[in-house]
Amino acid sequence: xxRWFCYLLECADGSLYAGITNALERRVARHNDGTAxxxxxxxxxxxxxxxxxxxxxxxxxxxxxxxKRLPRPVKLTFVMGAxxxxxxxxxxxxxxxxxxxxxxxA
Numbered sequence: 001x002x003r004w005f006c007y008l009l010e011c012a013d014g015s016l017y018a019g020i021t022n023a024l025e026r027r028v029a030r031h032n033d034g035t036a037x038x039x040x041x042x043x044x045x046x047x048x049x050x051x052x053x054x055x056x057x058x059x060x061x062x063x064x065x066x067x068k069r070l071p072r073p074v075k076l077t078f079v080m081g082a083x084x085x086x087x088x089x090x091x092x093x094x095x096x097x098x099x100x101x102x103x104x105x106a
Contacts, residue, residue: 004060006067007051008079011043016075018067020060024051050079 005024009017009031017040021027030036031046040046054060067075 004054005051006060006063009046010049
């Protein structure tokens with residue numbers, strides 16, 4: 001069973017970078033070597049501030065996408081050890097209601 005990770009790096013300029021990998025230590029080393037990401041290359045050194053295991057690549061990718069949509073302050077509170085983080089951002093009730101009832105033509 002392959003184990004994938006969703007992770008957050010803190011770059012030298014203080015920015016945060018989210019990614020996925022199946023070899024966490026090797027991936028962080030590649031980021032620090034400058035061979036992993038165009039974004040982190042000029043922002044080295046980077047350090048791993050958070051990671052979470054996932055059973056497969058698809059689940060890790062969904063988590064990464066959800067993480068990237070969050071505002072920076074939410075990511076920082078999560079990194080600092082927030083007790084529980086929702087798995088995916090929740091849509092508002094209004095957004096659900098508008099999508100739930102499609103319009104029909106008369």
